[in-house]
Each structure stands twice: as structure tokens, then as C-alpha cells.
Amino acid sequence: MRRRRSAPIIDRQPKSAAVNQPPQLLGGRIPMTSLLQTLAVAEYLNFRHAANAMGVSQSSVSARVKALEEDLGVQLFERHARGVRLTEAGRHFVERVTTGIDQLDHAVRTAGMVARGEHGRLRVGIHALIPGSFLAMLIERYREQYPGIEVEIAEGSARDSVMRLRANRLDLTFVAGSPEFPDCHARRIWSERLLAALPSRHPLADGVGVTWADLAGDTFIVREGGSGPQVHDHIVMRFAGSSPDLSILRFDVERSTLLSMVAQGYGVTIAGEATMLLHVPSVTFLPILDEFEPFAFSAVWSPHNRSPALRNLLDLAAEMGRSARSG
CATH class of the missing domain: 3.40.190.10 (Periplasmic binding protein-like II)
Incomplete structure (x- = not known):
């Protein structure tokens, strides 16, 4: 049996084979380049201007758009001497593709921000949040440096906070003293008289x-x-x-x-x-x-929590703690 060759662009199957493919899989066989060049043509309504904007040849843009129309079985543009104009089907297609690419772009950027600890949620347990205190200044500075992180505050006793931590209902808790838990990490952050x-x-x-x-x-x-x-x-x-x-x-x-x-x-x-x-x-x-x-206050967190947002808060807390001790 002949081995089928994989290709990075639209799969050129015989029409009989294509009929058996589920329609929803078609988008997975359309290269992103074809979509982006189609959007450029829709914006400029001219193949030459679209090609110039994307830094490619006009023939390349024209060929890709034509191949896309053939695979879709839909005419996206009406060609005329001075340029092109979108068909009704083309307008509908371009609107949906634009929305999809915007969502994809947002997903890519958001994933990067989450990986850097710049987007997401952080659940913090506290014993008190007194304005002007070390803990209040720490959370205030963290929110300033990472505005994309939603910081949720939960006040409670150390026992309750550690139980919530173990149940994955908190990412971190600050407690009085220097506790030692066999299943949690703890680090002294600051101290007070x-x-x-x-x-x-x-x-x-x-x-x-x-x-x-x-x-x-x-x-x-x-x-x-x-x-x-x-x-x-x-x-x-x-x-x-x-x-x-x-x-x-x-x-x-x-x-x-x-x-x-x-x-x-x-x-x-x-x-x-x-x-x-x-x-x-x-x-x-x-x-x-x-x-x-002086009385110590510590941060406690699960060793299984790999959240970059948590790591950033711990780094900032350690930095502020060192500054407070040296001051």
C-alpha cells in the first residue's frame, strides 16, 4: 500500500476522499499563511497592495487565495481590473477568520503571560491586613508589579489556612511564627517586635x-x-x-x-x-x-504548587524582607 506523504499545507486529496472527511476538520488543513494573506487582500482589496504589505510576491498571494477558494469550494473575491471585492460568502468568512485569529493571538499572548506569572489568579491566606504593615505593602507592591494577577485574600487562623492550602484552595498563606510542616514549604519573611x-x-x-x-x-x-x-x-x-x-x-x-x-x-x-x-x-x-x-512571620505553600505567580510573590516577599532587615 502506498504511503501517504504528509504536507504542511492543505491536503490535496482526491475529491472522493475529501467527501468522506468531516467538514469540521477542514480548518485543520488550512495553513495560517493562506488565512493571513486572505485577510490582507480583504483589507486592501488589491492583490499587489496586500503582497507589498506582507513582503511577498503578488503571484504568491494570488495563488494562495485561489487555492483556498478551491479547497473551500467558495468564491471569496470577485476579481476586476482595478482590484477585488468581497463576495457575501467572502465577507462572512473574513469576519469569522478575523475573530478566530484574534482569539488565537490572545490565547498565545495569555499563555506566555501565565507562564511568566503575569496573568491569572493567586489565592493568599492572611491573619490580618493592617494598612501600612509589611504584609499590606507586600500585596500592594505585588499588585502594582503584576496587574494581570487577580489576588484573592482569605483571612483565617493558621490552622484553617493550612488546611485550605492542603486542599488546594489557597496558593500561599502567611502565618505568625516559624512553623514546620512535613508536607509544606515554609519560609520566614519578616519579623516584628x-x-x-x-x-x-x-x-x-x-x-x-x-x-x-x-x-x-x-x-x-x-x-x-x-x-x-x-x-x-x-x-x-x-x-x-x-x-x-x-x-x-x-x-x-x-x-x-x-x-x-x-x-x-x-x-x-x-x-x-x-x-x-x-x-x-x-x-x-x-x-x-x-x-x-522579634516575632517571626512566615510564608507557607505546597511544594507541588508550580505557579509562576506564586514564585513571583515569594521572590518579592524575600526581597522586601531582606530590605526590612537591613534597614
């Missing part, structure tokens, strides 16, 4: 700072969500074995509400230095003098 938030009428509020021992007799209040669980654990760790009467109350409230409760005398709490940016009336923030190391 740990402060005590006291009611302004608290006996210690006029000092330059407090120690953990100073706060031993106070009631601590923390959030159920956000970074509340890490705050709770940190307080317990600092008073381990030294304060059997330690009182910690949990409330299912937002950060601003918790600080308002501090102002009203419900208790004291601890927070990262960025919380001061909220400027809550009747709340005084003081450094914890025997908290010698």
Missing part, C-alpha cells in the same frame, strides 16, 4: 515597657481566629510553670473589636508592632522588655 496592648488607664501604661512578670496578674484576651491561637500558645509558653493562676479568655471577634475590648478593660493582649498602626483610642502599646527576639 512583640508589644503588650494595655488599657490606657492601666497602672503600667505610663511606663517605657513591661515584662512578662509585670503582666502575670492580668487577664489576657485573645481571638479565636486569625493569629489568636499562636498568641494564646505564646502566652502559655512564657508563663509555663510560673503563673498557675494564668487567665486567658478567647473571643470570636475581629482584631479591631478585640482592641476595643482592651480599651474597655476586658483585659490585656499582645500583638505585633504593626498593630500600633491601627491607632485605637484608649489603648497603649508597650514593648515587652524581656521578649528579646
Whole structure:
């Protein structure tokens, strides 16, 4: 049996064979060059002008258009001495081909942008987004540098965020502390001084700072969500074995509400230095003098996530983190 030769242009099959081909496969046998040259002729309504615009010979354009008409079995142009004009079938064909090529061009450009992390979606978990904080500036700068990325923000506790990460419902989450997960990557990004938030009428509020021992007799209040669980654990760790009467109350409230409760005398709490940016009336923030190391905040992501958009955010976070530490 004779082997059929493959060709990069329209398959010249006998008419009997072509009849058996499904019509929808015809577009796959039409070379892009023929379509582009046909569009050029439709634009200039002149073979010579179209050929000049595309940098090819007039005979080449004429031959390709004619071959296309023969394969379609449709006359696209009416020829006359001074040029050509589109037939009704030609006008319909050119409109659809133009739309198709525009969509193809968009698909090619979009694929390249996605591969470079310049287009798409990034789902980010956070514990809080305080205006002026490191995290807020990071996301703001990322959105400025990559406007084609739709950044979705989800606030929640570290436990909830990591669960969503594992379920592929988040691409990345920022959490308080330096966690270690066997199935996730984690990287320390920035750190903040740990402060005590006291009611302004608290006996210690006029000092330059407090120690953990100073706060031993106070009631601590923390959030159920956000970074509340890490705050709770940190307080317990600092008073381990030294304060059997330690009182910690949990409330299912937002950060601003918790600080308002501090102002009203419900208790004291601890927070990262960025919380001061909220400027809550009747709340005084003081450094914890025997908290010698700043509190770390980390990025956590799945090792299976190869998103270029994620990589770009991690690179920017690392760059900003280095600048913050050197500053």
C-alpha cells in the first residue's frame, strides 16, 4: 500500500476522499499563511497592495487565495481590473477568520503571560491586613508589579489556612511564627517586635515597657481566629510553670473589636508592632522588655504548587524582607 506523504499545507486529496472527511476538520488543513494573506487582500482589496504589505510576491498571494477558494469550494473575491471585492460568502468568512485569529493571538499572548506569572489568579491566606504593615505593602507592591494577577485574600487562623492550602484552595498563606510542616514549604519573611496592648488607664501604661512578670496578674484576651491561637500558645509558653493562676479568655471577634475590648478593660493582649498602626483610642502599646527576639512571620505553600505567580510573590516577599532587615 502506498504511503501517504504528509504536507504542511492543505491536503490535496482526491475529491472522493475529501467527501468522506468531516467538514469540521477542514480548518485543520488550512495553513495560517493562506488565512493571513486572505485577510490582507480583504483589507486592501488589491492583490499587489496586500503582497507589498506582507513582503511577498503578488503571484504568491494570488495563488494562495485561489487555492483556498478551491479547497473551500467558495468564491471569496470577485476579481476586476482595478482590484477585488468581497463576495457575501467572502465577507462572512473574513469576519469569522478575523475573530478566530484574534482569539488565537490572545490565547498565545495569555499563555506566555501565565507562564511568566503575569496573568491569572493567586489565592493568599492572611491573619490580618493592617494598612501600612509589611504584609499590606507586600500585596500592594505585588499588585502594582503584576496587574494581570487577580489576588484573592482569605483571612483565617493558621490552622484553617493550612488546611485550605492542603486542599488546594489557597496558593500561599502567611502565618505568625516559624512553623514546620512535613508536607509544606515554609519560609520566614519578616519579623516584628512583640508589644503588650494595655488599657490606657492601666497602672503600667505610663511606663517605657513591661515584662512578662509585670503582666502575670492580668487577664489576657485573645481571638479565636486569625493569629489568636499562636498568641494564646505564646502566652502559655512564657508563663509555663510560673503563673498557675494564668487567665486567658478567647473571643470570636475581629482584631479591631478585640482592641476595643482592651480599651474597655476586658483585659490585656499582645500583638505585633504593626498593630500600633491601627491607632485605637484608649489603648497603649508597650514593648515587652524581656521578649528579646522579634516575632517571626512566615510564608507557607505546597511544594507541588508550580505557579509562576506564586514564585513571583515569594521572590518579592524575600526581597522586601531582606530590605526590612537591613534597614
